[in-house]
Each structure stands twice: as C-alpha cells, then as structure tokens.
Amino acid sequence: MTDSDMTGADPLNAFFRAGEAPAADARFRLAVMEKVALRRFRVDLALRLLAAALLLIGAVLLAPVLDGIAAALGGTLYDLFLVLGVAGLIAFAGHAWLTRTIRWPALRLF
Amino acid sequence: MPGEPTDAALVAAARSGSDTAFARIVDRYQAPVRGFLRRICVDETDADDMAQEVFLGAWTRLRTLKEGGRLKTWLFAIAWRKAKGRARSMARSRKRDHEYQDMRPDAHTxxxxxxxxxxxxxxxxxxxxxxxxxxxxxxxxxxxxxxxxxxxxxxxxxxxxxxxxxxxxxxxxxxx
Structure with a gap:
C-alpha cells in the first residue's frame, strides 16, 4: 500500500474526522500563551534573584576591603560611595520593575 | 497560502522573543497535535492538557530546533515523548481522574x-x-x-x- 492510498477514500476516514480538534481554538491558544508567560516570569524571577544574591554575597565578601578603602578615603568620599551604591540598588530594582513581563495583579506564582 | 509566514520565519521570530509568532505556531499546529494526542491517549481532556504541555515544552526548547528542521515533525516528536512518559502515571491515576472529570462543567461534551x-x-x-x-x-x-x-x-x-x-x-x- 502506498501513502497516497491511505489518504484517499479510506472508509476509516469518516471515523477519524469525527474526533478531530477544532481547526481554530482561541481558548487553547490563550491557555498555552498564559503558561508561556508564567514560565517566562519564573525564569526571569529566578535569574534576578540569582543576580541579587550574587551581588549580596559579593558585597559581604568585599566588606573588609571596602571598609579599608572607606577609612583611607575619609568621611566625605565614603558618603559619596554610599549614595552611589544605594542609587545603583535603586536602579537595579527599577530596571527589574520596568522590564517585568507580567503585571503584578495578574501574577500567580503557582 | 500567499502572505502566510513560513514555519522557519515564525520560529526565527519566536526565538527572538515574539509572542505573536509563537501564538501563530500554536494556531497552526494545535489541531493536528491535539488530534494526534486524542487518538493515542484516548481520554480527550488528558490529551488537550498534554497538548498544552507540548507547546510549552516547544517554547522552552525552541533554540534546540535545528536550522531548517521541520517544525511539525519536531512538535509531534515532543508530543509522542510526553505521551509515552505519562502513559504509566495516567493509567495509575485514571480512576481518580475520572471522578474529578465527572465534576468538571465540560465533562459531558x-x-x-x-x-x-x-x-x-x-x-x-x-x-x-x-x-x-x-x-x-x-x-x-x-x-x-x-x-x-x-x-x-x-x-x-x-x-x-x-x-x-x-x-x-x-x-x-x-x-x-
């Protein structure tokens, strides 16, 4: 039997056609895209948490060195670096907020 | 059909982060993938749930699809692997699922x-x-x-x- 024979007037075809899924199904597409958005959010969140954790660990490990530098620089420059550090953290959080892929009201972790 | 983007174009766009392109891939292949899974899983609701997992898996692994690789074949291969992997657990939970399915509003389609x-x-x-x-x-x-x-x-x-x-x-x- 050739492949073309199978797709022709096969008496089983009517039975197969009866159980087919609809050609266009917006609900199905919506369900898939919702899952995609949720997975993207989870991956995104995991990466950002990892980056934040690495920053924190780095800051803790570098604390003795930074203390030494701060003592050498004196009070004014120490304050300047502190402000820059806090500004950097705010910028990081702001970037995370602005580039988030899911609006908070629609957020469902599980 | 003229004007319809090819599979390769849709895959390239979806890889670049286009959700619209991926949604078109879902639209294009949801019926054959669901049809295939409905026939091999027999239980229609299980099959449709699994079809959603197939597309989710495809989105996650889209970068592993080789250049020039056939999207349709790749999607069906994912579907078959998922169906095989879940066959045993589906058989185990069939009794429990049927009790749950009977309570679903769309259970008696x-x-x-x-x-x-x-x-x-x-x-x-x-x-x-x-x-x-x-x-x-x-x-x-x-x-x-x-x-x-x-x-x-x-x-x-x-x-x-x-x-x-x-x-x-x-x-x-x-x-x-």
Missing part, C-alpha cells in the same frame, strides 16, 4: 457516535499501534516520517499500521 466508536476502538490497540495509526491513517503522514517522529524502524511502523487498520476495521465493522 457531546460527541458524535462515530467519535465515540473510534475512541473505543482505538483503546483496543497497543500504544505503539495507536500512534502509528494516528499518524499514518488519520494524519496522512508517510511511513518514513512517522518512523522518524516515533523513533521506530520503518518496518515496525508499516506492521503497526497494517495490523491497526485491520483491527480497527474489524471493531468498527468497516470493510477494508
């Missing part, structure tokens, strides 16, 4: 007699036979393409199709 008869007849075949029948007889795939998707030797696919067709014809009272 009207089906035609033909669809029900086919569903019951397919349930009499082995999973491998069902998959071969679903692809080659219902989906119109060539034996070679089906063998590639199902990761089976060509001869095995031909044999499953032939035996599956004979068994279905017998069960459904259809002359070959």
């Amino acid at each position: 009207p089906q035609t007699e033909m669809a029900l008869a086919m569903q019951q007849a397919l349930a009499q075949l082995t999973p491998d036979q069902r998959a071969c029948v679903a692809l080659c007889l219902a989906g119109g795939w060539t034996h070679g393409d089906a063998a590639a998707v199902l990761d089976m030797p060509l001869g095995t696919v031909k044999s499953h199709v032939s035996r599956g067709r004979a068994r279905l014809s017998e069960l459904l009272g259809v002359s070959e």
Whole structure:
C-alpha cells in the first residue's frame, strides 16, 4: 500500500474526522500563551534573584576591603560611595520593575 | 497560502522573543497535535492538557530546533515523548481522574457516535499501534516520517499500521 492510498477514500476516514480538534481554538491558544508567560516570569524571577544574591554575597565578601578603602578615603568620599551604591540598588530594582513581563495583579506564582 | 509566514520565519521570530509568532505556531499546529494526542491517549481532556504541555515544552526548547528542521515533525516528536512518559502515571491515576472529570462543567461534551466508536476502538490497540495509526491513517503522514517522529524502524511502523487498520476495521465493522 502506498501513502497516497491511505489518504484517499479510506472508509476509516469518516471515523477519524469525527474526533478531530477544532481547526481554530482561541481558548487553547490563550491557555498555552498564559503558561508561556508564567514560565517566562519564573525564569526571569529566578535569574534576578540569582543576580541579587550574587551581588549580596559579593558585597559581604568585599566588606573588609571596602571598609579599608572607606577609612583611607575619609568621611566625605565614603558618603559619596554610599549614595552611589544605594542609587545603583535603586536602579537595579527599577530596571527589574520596568522590564517585568507580567503585571503584578495578574501574577500567580503557582 | 500567499502572505502566510513560513514555519522557519515564525520560529526565527519566536526565538527572538515574539509572542505573536509563537501564538501563530500554536494556531497552526494545535489541531493536528491535539488530534494526534486524542487518538493515542484516548481520554480527550488528558490529551488537550498534554497538548498544552507540548507547546510549552516547544517554547522552552525552541533554540534546540535545528536550522531548517521541520517544525511539525519536531512538535509531534515532543508530543509522542510526553505521551509515552505519562502513559504509566495516567493509567495509575485514571480512576481518580475520572471522578474529578465527572465534576468538571465540560465533562459531558457531546460527541458524535462515530467519535465515540473510534475512541473505543482505538483503546483496543497497543500504544505503539495507536500512534502509528494516528499518524499514518488519520494524519496522512508517510511511513518514513512517522518512523522518524516515533523513533521506530520503518518496518515496525508499516506492521503497526497494517495490523491497526485491520483491527480497527474489524471493531468498527468497516470493510477494508
């Protein structure tokens, strides 16, 4: 039997056609895209948490060195670096907020 | 159809982060993938849930699809692997699921007699036979393409199709 024979007037075809899924199904597409958005959010969140954790660990490990530098620089420059550090953290959080892929009201972790 | 983007174009756009392109991939292949899974899983709701997982898996692994690789074949291969992987757990939880399904609002979706008869007849075949029948007889795939998707030797696919067709014809009272 050739492949073309199978797709022709096969008496089983009517039975197969009866159980087919609809050609266009917006609900199905919506369900898939919702899952995609949720997975993207989870991956995104995991990466950002990892980056934040690495920053924190780095800051803790570098604390003795930074203390030494701060003592050498004196009070004014120490304050300047502190402000820059806090500004950097705010910028990081702001970037995370602005580039988030899911609006908070629609957020469902599980 | 003129103006319709090719699979390769949609894959490239989806890889670049376009949700619209991925949604079009879902639109294009949801019916054949769901049809295939409905035939091999028999339980329609399980099959549709699994079809959603197939597309989610495809989105996650889109970068692993080789350049020039056939999207349709790749999607069906994912579907087959998922179906095989879940076959055992589905059998274990079938009783529990049926109790849950009966409570669902869409549990008693009207089906035609033909669809029900086919569903019951397919349930009499082995999973491998069902998959071969679903692809080659219902989906119109060539034996070679089906063998590639199902990761089976060509001869095995031909044999499953032939035996599956004979068994279905017998069960459904259809002359070959």
